[in-house]
């Protein structure tokens with residue numbers, strides 16, 4: 531059985547992207563090696579700083595809340611193998627939504643994948659190819675070019 535370091539988890543309303551306005555249970559996994567200078571969750575970077583939980587424990591949080599959608603975010607959630615967690619959630623008829631930089635291979639079964647490519651560690655082409663949407667942080671003007679470059683190279687969008 532897999533263990534996951536979890537920085538925080540809470541039931542709220544998705545505030546970004548195509549699923550904006552939909553209730554979702556957020557699970558923020560600890561651990562990230564991307565190193566964005568403007569990161570607003572730097573406390574997530576070291577997985578060892580956060581307690582470990584199993585798939586049944588995480589699933590229990592989500593089902594107990596009555597949530598129908600789960601957002602697995604980070605940190606960089608794709609540093610974990612997410613096959614077991616997403617299979618269990620889908621068995622419970624929970625919609626699985628992923629938020630990733632794309633810098634690591636995507637594992638698991640997903641109903642929605644948001645890839646947020648970062649200049650600090652570029653996305654893998656195979657991860658980018660799975661994206662249902664792209665999210666790009668605009669920090670300076672060159673970030674518009676970065677966004678357009680990835681939008682045009684993304685066949686699924």
Ligand code: SF4
Pocket residue numbers: 562563564565566568569570571572574604605606631648
């Ligand atoms: S990928 Fe996300 S969690 Fe990781 S450093 Fe960048 S903004 Fe922070």
